[in-house]
Amino acid sequence: DKGGHKHFMAKEIAEQPSVIGEAIRHYMSADGNSVALPGDDLDFTAIDRLTMVACGTAFYACLTAKYWFEQLAQLPVEVDIASEFRYREPPITPRTVALFVSQSGETADTLAALRYCHEKADQIVSVVNVPESSIARESDLALPILAGTEIGVASTKAFTCQLTVLLMLALKAAEQRGTITPDRLADLLAHLRALPNTLNHALDQNAATERAARKLAEASDVLFLGRGLMYPLALEGALKLKEISYIHAEAYASGELKHGPIALIDNALPVVVMAPRDTLFEKTVSNMQEVLARGGKVLLITDAAGAAEAASDTWETIVLPQVDPVLAPILYAVPAQLLAYHTAIAKGTDVDQPRNLAKSVTVE
Numbered sequence: 097d098k099g100g101h102k103h104f105m106a107k108e109i110a111e112q113p114s115v116i117g118e119a120i121r122h123y124m125s126a127d128g129n130s131v132a133l134p135g136d137d138l139d140f141t142a143i144d145r146l147t148m149v150a151c152g153t154a155f156y157a158c159l160t161a162k163y164w165f166e167q168l169a170q171l172p173v174e175v176d177i178a179s180e181f182r183y184r185e186p187p188i189t190p191r192t193v194a195l196f197v198s199q200s201g202e203t204a205d206t207l208a209a210l211r212y213c214h215e216k217a218d219q220i221v222s223v224v225n226v227p228e229s230s231i232a233r234e235s236d237l238a239l240p241i242l243a244g245t246e247i248g249v250a251s252t253k254a255f256t257c258q259l260t261v262l263l264m265l266a267l268k269a270a271e272q273r274g275t276i277t278p279d280r281l282a283d284l285l286a287h288l289r290a291l292p293n294t295l296n297h298a299l300d301q302n303a304a305t306e307r308a309a310r311k312l313a314e315a316s317d318v319l320f321l322g323r324g325l326m327y328p329l330a331l332e333g334a335l336k337l338k339e340i341s342y343i344h345a346e347a348y349a350s351g352e353l354k355h356g357p358i359a360l361i362d363n364a365l366p367v368v369v370m371a372p373r374d375t376l377f378e379k380t381v382s383n384m385q386e387v388l389a390r391g392g393k394v395l396l397i398t399d400a401a402g403a404a405e406a407a408s409d410t411w412e413t414i415v416l417p418q419v420d421p422v423l424a425p426i427l428y429a430v431p432a433q434l435l436a437y438h439t440a441i442a443k444g445t446d447v448d449q450p451r452n453l454a455k456s457v458t459v460e
C-alpha cells in the first residue's frame with residue numbers, strides 16, 4: 097500500500113517525521129532528560145574504541161556517526177566497509193565495541209564482519225530495522241531503528257532512522273563519559289524532540305526540489321560537496337542519485353576540490369553543495385566560489401542565513417529550516433532524497449525497483 101503516493105519511495109520519504117519521532121521516543125527516558133537504551137549493560141566508559149562496519153547507505157550512516165562519537169563522546173572511531181573489513185582481518189582489541197548497521201540485518205558481508213568480531217570485541221552491537229534478522233540475533237545488543245518495513249530499494253527512512261539512533265547512542269556515550277555538559281545534553285534532546293516538526297518543514301521544500309531536479313535530469317554527471325557532517329551526506333546524496341536516476345554522481349569533501357575534481361568543473365557539471373550556516377560555512381562557500389569562478393553551476397542546499405549570504409550567484413537554492421548543526425545530517429538527508437526522487441521521475445526510470453539492484457544483498 098503506497099498510502100496515496102505514486103511510489104513507495106515517496107511514501108517512505110514522507111513517513112520520516114513520524115518514524116523518526118517514534119525512534120526518538122523509544123530511546124528517550126520518560127522524563128525526557130536522558131537517553132535510555134534497552135538493557136543498561138552498554139558501558140562506553142570501559143572501552144577505548146568503537147569500530148563501525150556496514151555497506152552502502154548504512155556505511156554512510158556510520159561515517160556520519162563517527163563525527164558524533166568523536167566530537168560528543170571523545171571516543172575514537174574506526175569506520176569500514178564490510179567487504180573490506182572482513183578480508184583485511186584487522187586487529188580488534190578487547191576494549192572495542194564493534195557496531196554493525198544494517199537495514200535488512202541480512203547483508204552477507206556485514207554478517208561475516210560481525211562473525212569475525214565474535215570473541216574478539218568487548219561487545220557486538222547492531223543497529224537494525226529487522227529485529228529477527230541474522231545480524232540482530234548474533235549481536236549482544238540489537239538496537240531497532242523502528243523505521244517500519246522499507247520497500248523502495250533505495251534506502252530513505254531507514255537511513256534517517258539509523259542516523260537518529262546512532263546520534264542518541266553517541267549522546268549516551270557522551271553522558272557516560274562525562275564529555276557533554278548537562279545543559280548541552282538537555283539542549284540537544286530538546287532539539288531532537290522538535291526534529292519531526294523540523295523535518296515536516298524540509299518536506300515542504302518538495303516543489304523547490306522538484307524544480308531543481310528537472311534541471312539536474314539534463315546532466316550526465318553531478319558532483320556533490322560537503323564538509324564535516326555534510327561530507328557523508330554528500331556521499332549519500334550521490335549514491336541516491338546514481339541508484340535511481342542512473343546519472344553518474346560522485347561526492348567529495350569540499351576541501352578536496354582543489355586536489356583533483358576541480359579539473360572537471362565546467363557548465364555541464366552541476367555541483368550540489370550541502371552547507372548549513374555552521375562554523376564551516378565560510379570555508380564551503382569559498383569552495384563554491386571556486387566552482388562559480390570556473391563557470392560551474394551550483395545547487396546550494398542551505399538555511400535562510402546561508403542563503404542570505406551566499407545564494408546570489410547560484411543556479412538553484414533550496415532553503416531548509418535552521419537546525420542545531422549536530423542534527424543537520426538528518427534534516428539535509430530529506431532534500432538529498434527528494435532530489436534523487438524527482439530527478440528519476442523526470443528521467444522516467446523505475447524509482448522503486450532500479451535496474452540491477454536488490455533490496456537485500458545476501459550474497460557477496
Ligand code: F6R
Pocket residue numbers: 151152153154155197198199200201202203206249250251252335336339455456457
Ligand atoms: C542504498 C541501499 C544500499 C544498502 C546496502 C546495505 O540505497 O539501500 O546501499 O544500504 O545494501 O544494506 P543493509 O542496510 O540492509 O545492510
